Amino acid sequence: MQRSGIGRALLALLSCVALARDAAAADFSPPDESLYLMGRYVYERNCLVCHGRWGDGDGEMAKGMIPKPRKFSAGIFKYRTTPAGTLPTDDDLIRTVRGGRANTSMPYFTQLSDREVRAVIEFIKFFSPKWRRPENFAAPVKLPEPPAWLDKEAEAATRAAPGKATFALACASCHGEHGDGKGPALAELKDAWGDPAYPADLRLPAFRNGRAPADIFRVLTLGIHGTPMASFAEALTEEQRWELAAFIGTLRPPKTAKR
Numbered sequence: 001m002q003r004s005g006i007g008r009a010l011l012a013l014l015s016c017v018a019l020a021r022d023a024a025a026a027d028f029s030p031p032d033e034s035l036y037l038m039g040r041y042v043y044e045r046n047c048l049v050c051h052g053r054w055g056d057g058d059g060e061m062a063k064g065m066i067p068k069p070r071k072f073s074a075g076i077f078k079y080r081t082t083p084a085g086t087l088p089t090d091d092d093l094i095r096t097v098r099g100g101r102a103n104t105s106m107p108y109f110t111q112l113s114d115r116e117v118r119a120v121i122e123f124i125k126f127f128s129p130k131w132r133r134p135e136n137f138a139a140p141v142k143l144p145e146p147p148a149w150l151d152k153e154a155e156a157a158t159r160a161a162p163g164k165a166t167f168a169l170a171c172a173s174c175h176g177e178h179g180d181g182k183g184p185a186l187a188e189l190k191d192a193w194g195d196p197a198y199p200a201d202l203r204l205p206a207f208r209n210g211r212a213p214a215d216i217f218r219v220l221t222l223g224i225h226g227t228p229m230a231s232f233a234e235a236l237t238e239e240q241r242w243e244l245a246a247f248i249g250t251l252r253p254p255k256t257a258k259r
């Protein structure tokens with residue numbers, strides 16, 4: 001009786017492992033060799049000055065840059081729609097290259113053709129062996145639609161109040177009471193690349209990850225891999241994460257504040 005129980009548990013576990021492996025295999029997108037040469041050409045002309053010859057983030061222009069250009073050789077990516085710790089999708093990479101990242105030196109590239117962008121994102125995968133292991137891949141996390149109350153100004157303002165209270169408890173230590181990014185923990189924060197990490201100034205008009213409530217919700221749910229910005233999917237309910245998005249929506253730089 002007991003043994004069959006264990007046997008069944010073991011079988012269930014094994015099928016879970018198999019399912020997870022199948023899921024990873026379905027999302028597996030190893031570097032495409034056929035685009036290597038074209039990718040290298042695009043990289044050398046557009047990316048090397050910052051990201052460096054070997055993708056170490058130490059190009060000629062990288063000196064003093066905060067944040068530093070991504071070190072592709074480490075295989076850790078901040079801008080993802082996938083679960084923490086997994087690699088970004090091709091679309092995630094394309095979004096960064098096409099759109100750039102606000103408040104960083106990562107420029108946007110509109111002059112490159114779609115094929116050139118495809119080729120260069122394949123090329124940067126050759127810098128890290130992580131891109132050859134199916135277990136590092138996952139599908140984007142499905143996130144809920146923003147609740148209808150976010151579109152109703154009065155209601156969103158009401159919901160921002162509990163958001164503010166949650167912010168004081170869960171976020172202010174890093175982001176500061178007023179969201180200026182200067183919380184008391186600031187001095188101790190480091191990122192996965194060994195550099196000082198700076199909590200975002202949430203009063204800025206543009207965010208690296210986007211300023212729409214859905215963007216803030218995504219950051220709170222997935223975290224920002226490689227940085228102290230952890231996932232709050234377990235610690236906070238969906239409701240609390242939307243309320244935080246509503247509160248952050250009310251933050252603005254002092255000089256543009258309506259008052």
Ligand code: HEC
Nearest residue numbers: 046047050067068069070077078079093096104105106120
């Ligand atoms: C002027 C310097 C500069 C140039 C040129 C540049 N980058 Fe970047 N890039 C950066 C910086 C700085 C970051 C880090 C942004 C951050 O940490 O938020 C970055 C981040 C990225 C990321 C995000 C990685 C992640 O963590 O999700 C990708 C992808 C990327 N760059 C690709 C490219 C490609 C491809 C090119 C060339 C077509 C390029 N970059 C050119 C400075 C540059």
Ligand code: HEC
Nearest residue numbers: 170171174197198199200207208209219224227228229244
């Ligand atoms: C342990 C410190 C820490 C805590 C606690 C923390 N954050 Fe962050 N947060 C960071 C850091 C560091 C970054 C910058 C990551 C990067 O881009 O390098 C960040 C980035 C963000 C961003 C992305 C900004 C952008 O430009 O896209 C948002 C939104 C955010 N945090 C909201 C919150 C909220 C809301 C909470 C509370 C639930 C919170 N954070 C708690 C450290 C923290």
